[in-house]
Amino acid sequence: MSGTLYWMGDAVAFRAGETVAAALRRSGIDDFGPALGELRARYFCGIGSCQACLVSLNGDSLIEACLTPAREGMRLSAALPLAEEHGHE
Amino acid sequence: MSEPDVLVVGGGPAGVAAAIELAQLGLTVTLAEQGSRLGGAIHRQYVGQGESPLAIPGRHRRHWQGLALGLANAGERIRVMVEAVFLGVDGDSRFLLDDRRAGKVIGLSPKAVVLAVGAIERIVPRPGWELPGVTTAGGMQLQLKETGEAPTGAILIAGNGPLPLALGAQLAAAGNPPLAILERGEPWRAALRHPAAAVAGLRSPAHVAEAAGYALRLARAGVPYRSGWSVTAIEALRQGLLVSCQHVSGRTMQHRVAHLALHDGLATNSSGLPAPVVDGVAIVRAGDCREVLGADAAISDGLRAARTIARQLCPAAPQRELARDFERELAAARRMQRSIQTLCRAADWPIAPDTVVCRCEGLRRSDLDSLQGASSAREIRLLGRFGMGACQGRSCLASVKAITAEAGASFDITVADPVVQRWPLRPVSVVALAAFSDV
Numbered sequence: 111m112s113g114t115l116y117w118m119g120d121a122v123a124f125r126a127g128e129t130v131a132a133a134l135r136r137s138g139i140d141d142f143g144p145a146l147g148e149l150r151a152r153y154f155c156g157i158g159s160c161q162a163c164l165v166s167l168n169g170d171s172l173i174e175a176c177l178t179p180a181r182e183g184m185r186l187s188a189a190l191p192l193a194e195e196h197g198h199e
Numbered sequence: 200m201s202e203p204d205v206l207v208v209g210g211g212p213a214g215v216a217a218a219i220e221l222a223q224l225g226l227t228v229t230l231a232e233q234g235s236r237l238g239g240a241i242h243r244q245y246v247g248q249g250e251s252p253l254a255i256p257g258r259h260r261r262h263w264q265g266l267a268l269g270l271a272n273a274g275e276r277i278r279v280m281v282e283a284v285f286l287g288v289d290g291d292s293r294f295l296l297d298d299r300r301a302g303k304v305i306g307l308s309p310k311a312v313v314l315a316v317g318a319i320e321r322i323v324p325r326p327g328w329e330l331p332g333v334t335t336a337g338g339m340q341l342q343l344k345e346t347g348e349a350p351t352g353a354i355l356i357a358g359n360g361p362l363p364l365a366l367g368a369q370l371a372a373a374g375n376p377p378l379a380i381l382e383r384g385e386p387w388r389a390a391l392r393h394p395a396a397a398v399a400g401l402r403s404p405a406h407v408a409e410a411a412g413y414a415l416r417l418a419r420a421g422v423p424y425r426s427g428w429s430v431t432a433i434e435a436l437r438q439g440l441l442v443s444c445q446h447v448s449g450r451t452m453q454h455r456v457a458h459l460a461l462h463d464g465l466a467t468n469s470s471g472l473p474a475p476v477v478d479g480v481a482i483v484r485a486g487d488c489r490e491v492l493g494a495d496a497a498i499s500d501g502l503r504a505a506r507t508i509a510r511q512l513c514p515a516a517p518q519r520e521l522a523r524d525f526e527r528e529l530a531a532a533r534r535m536q537r538s539i540q541t542l543c544r545a546a547d548w549p550i551a552p553d554t555v556v557c558r559c560e561g562l563r564r565s566d567l568d569s570l571q572g573a574s575s576a577r578e579i580r581l582l583g584r585f586g587m588g589a590c591q592g593r594s595c596l597a598s599v600k601a602i603t604a605e606a607g608a609s610f611d612i613t614v615a616d617p618v619v620q621r622w623p624l625r626p627v628s629v630v631a632l633a634a635f636s637d638v
């Protein structure tokens with residue numbers, strides 16, 4: 111493994127070049143937290159299309175876990191609190 | 200950064216082929232790809248050390264090597280931007296890219312645009328498809344290509360067409376073969392009923408060889424291929440998923456798995472894309488986002504798009520003729536796709552009231568049914584919020600259309616409605632928007 115990122119505060123190892131979603135899956139994290147309509151966020155299409163894998167980066171912007179390369183020290187958390195705040199209007 | 204002659208969106212085979220050809224024709228190109236590497240869905244690059252444990256068919260590997268060489272030779276004519284997401288066209292006809300590496304949105308005013316954003320996988324909603332642990336077959340395959348590692352625990356693949364076979368064989372190569380591959384259609388029966396389709400499929404030796412390679416690997420790993428089976432419901436267990444399946448004969452079966460991969464075919468990734476001309480700027484679609492014809496045809500289609508643009512931008516320059524067999528190649532790809540569709544045809548099933556239809560907004564079929572009074576696509580979107588979520592309807596609109604058609608209403612997503620057709624195609628951070636700059 112070549113780096114560490116943080117999912118909800120927990121350390122997750124990643125290999126250089128891989129996406130956030132790949133690192134989370136290797137660590138057994140399939141559930142990316144609450145989503146609208148009492149659903150759960152999760153990896154699904156892998157191509158940035160379905161938006162089911164949105165997570166919050168450093169408590170701020172929403173990124174697709176399936177597209178975003180893992181980087182050292184990234185702090186990732188569930189997207190919903192942020193999605194509700196900014197809404198999609 | 201200076202303004203390019205042409206913006207190419209999408210770094211798969213179609214976009215890369217188009218960019219190389221445009222550069223060879225003397226034009227400058229910005230090639231924008233949302234991921235961190237080029238390659239698209241078919242050539243997703245392995246990030247591990249050494250060789251990938253998956254057997255990638257030689258023809259695909261050669262095609263990508265050729266494109267990578269073309270890119271290298273084009274030098275500065277092609278500016279590659281990765282982690283750059285095309286968001287749409289703003290009111291001033293600027294083409295907006297979310298440049299995530301720079302943390303800002305930029306606006307380009309090129310003379311022409313190629314959109315090569317590929318295909319999306321169709322997934323017919325069934326109860327539980329929205330659960331964590333359920334992915335598309337292509338989605339599971341992309342992570343497998345990227346890491347060389349199969350997910351751990353039991354895996355079931357349930358789908359339609361050739362992609363599940365490829366995924367199953369690659370999972371086996373990575374050391375975790377699926378419990379089974381369920382095919383919704385009944386290809387052997389269909390071949391007897393439609394021999395012409397079977398013959399058409401056999402006319403492409405490259406595809407036949409690829410399929411045979413996958414079948415052999417699956418047979419060696421002892422993976423059963425069961426045709427006529429569909430997944431009808433998925434439940435979350437404390438650990439893993441309980442997957443209920445049904446055969447066309449009515450027989451049922453359940454599997455306990457850690458991961459389920461679904462696939463109901465490919466469709467063009469075209470929702471929300473701009474019209475063919477915006478303020479005099481020609482926008483040409485190429486590859487699977489124009490017509491789903493597969494990886495080989497995507498390269499030819501990229502070349503076609505490049506030459507269409509070159510004819511408009513440099514009418515005086517000597518035109519490079521398309522190879523004589525170009526149309527023949529597209530026709531062959533079309534024949535192949537039709538053959539697959541005929542052989543794997545399967546009826547869609549009715550969508551139950553509590554099935555999630557729009558995952559982004561967490562809306563179920565019953566939410567759509569309760570809009571019975573709504574007669575237009577606009578009302579269904581504005582009142583019901585179907586197609587208004589983060590994915591812009593890319594995942595749900597086909598199902599919404601099918602359900603409303605059952606009720607006799609029309610939900611034609613091809614009719615552009617300026618009120619509901621909005622950019623961005625993707626959520627974009629407020630900070631990046633605030634940092635907006637023209638080039």
Ligand SMILES: Cc1cc2nc3c(=O)[nH]c(=O)nc-3n(C[C@H](O)[C@H](O)[C@H](O)COP(=O)(O)OP(=O)(O)OC[C@H]3O[C@@H](n4cnc5c(N)ncnc54)[C@H](O)[C@@H]3O)c2cc1C
Pocket residue numbers: 155156157158208209210211212213214231232233234237238239240241242283284285286315316317318319320336337338340341362365465485486487488492493494495497624
């Ligand atoms: C998930 C998946 C798996 C597949 N697996 C196989 C297989 O195993 N074998 C096979 O023969 N065919 C497979 N196919 C089909 C094959 O990928 C396509 O036929 C071929 O890749 C089409 O090439 P393309 O260039 O048109 O599109 P793609 O290769 O899909 O390339 C499109 C590119 O556009 C980028 N993009 C999309 N939207 C944006 C945006 N808004 N901004 C910036 N960039 C964007 C994407 O990241 C992608 O790199 C698969 C398709 C999918 C969707």
Ligand code: FES
Pocket residue numbers: 152153154155156157158159160161162163164174175176177338
């Ligand atoms: S998994 Fe679909 S957008 Fe990331």
